[in-house]
Amino acid sequence: MSQSFKPRRVSLAYSGGLDTSCIIPWLVETYGCEVVAVVADVGQGARELEGIEEKAIRSGATKCVIKDLRKAFLEEFAYPMAITGSVYEGRYLLGTSIARPIIARAQVEVALAENCDALSHGCTGKGNDQVRFECAFAALAPHLPVIAPWRLWDLKSREQMLDYLKVRSIPCAASAEKIYSRDANIWHISHEGGELEDPWKAPPEDVWMLTSDPTRAPEAGAEVTVSFKAGFPVALDGVPMDSVTILENLNRIGGAHGVGRIDLVENRLVGMKSRGAYETPGGTILMEALRGLEQLCYDRETLHWRQKLALDFARIVYEGTWFTPVREVLWASAESAARVLDGDVRVRLYKGTATISGRRSPHSLYSQDFATFGEDEVYDQTHAEGFIRLFSLPSRIRALRDAATPAQKSQAKPSGGGARPTAAQVTR
Secondary structure: OOOOOOOOEEEEEOOOOHHHHHHHHHHHHHHOOEEEEEEEEOOOOHHHHOOHHHHHHHOOOOEEEEEEOHHHHHHHHHHHHHHHOOOEOOOEOOHHHHHHHHHHHHHHHHHHHOOOOEEEOOOOOOOOHHHHHHHHHHHHOOOOOEEOHHHOOOOOOHHHHHHHHHHOOOOOOOOOOOOOEEEEOOOOEEEEOHHHHOOOOOOOHHHOOOOOOHHHOOOOOEEEEEEEEOOEEEEEOOEEOOHHHHHHHHHHHHHHOOOOEEEEEEEOOOOOEEEEEEEOHHHHHHHHHHHHHHHHHOOHHHHHHHHHHHHHHHHHHHHOOOOOHHHHHHHHHHHHHHHHOOEEEEEEEEOOEEEEEEEEOOOOOOOHHHHOOOOOOOOOOOHHHHHHHHHOHHHHHHHHHHOOOHHHHHOOOOOOOOOOOOHHHHHO
16 A cells, blocks of 8 residues: 555444554544444454444544344355365364454445445454455455555554553553453454463463363263254254354353364464464364264265365465455355255264264265175175276286296386286286
8 A cells, every 4th residue: 555545434344452442543643534443243242342332433433333244154154164174274163264254345345335445454464364354355345455554553562552542541441461362253262372372381271261171071961963954054953043043052062061172383374383272162063063964975076075175265264365266166066065965963072072973864875785784685795806806906017017027027018117917917
């Protein structure tokens, strides 16, 4: 963005936290512009949203728009991601990453409706989120300049930011003693900073907010049955529910049994490593249940394709390139495959674990008649010999070549790579 650019009206992604509380007055003072604060409700909780409109106006915003995105967040973003099986670096269920495209989309929609001529966010210059937001902006509103205060202003610490607000008599619940940086939505909550910055130290128990200590979880454990239609959850324990209620219930049940905790050192997109503690109780149960349903309904090649697709889809979510043709193509493939993912999966929850204990589907490819270890009338085991002979033919040819005597090898044609085995040697 040109240093000479002077926006008239800026759309700001606003959370009410310390960073965005400073950004509103900074934008007003720096550019003499109006600020429209956009609050995205992605399920971060009533406490985070309480009084947020008043707070934005008192901080200097001209207007505050609050958008309830919970249903769209799950049905258009988080649940499709779960259907693809996307997990970043084998552990992270992408809770922060997957929320960014819908927040950015809402921000752009408000910007266009409010005749804003610039967009702004509170992401630092060290993190992934700046990339995620700005890639979405580029895809949805490439004509709108982006103002990233963390890359422009002189505020470098929490103490400086608190002083900045104090001088301007702007209230903020943050304090200099805040230990952790957190990001929450209905899918998960992340924790960074404080003692977590030392990867040798175990996460202190005061880090965790959604999940119980697994060692203190109920001895009896629990079971929950999730019902799916085309891969999307539609009921719990036989009771139909909307998408938001399903995940809220799974979060509550899974959290009580310590399900969904991970401690991860990950590779950020910007190049550095970071250590975070993540809690995704409901998402962990859903992902486990979906994998169980796949076991029944996907043939071998479809399942293996989905597993490969998941790696690319996870990278797209993590890097923030959601609004791209390749993401649409990958989802079209996953969505097509998931049309058979109807059925029920029972998941056993016990002291931090979520394990499949039963699955059924009208589209199941599992046949007890074929798979039984008992006597059957549908499978002739003698047929396996010919299959194995053909399946292992490349290995057999290679082994015969390598076992040839020096004299045999010297007689081999130059292009043969070794003594030519006879047909009888290969097939018998």
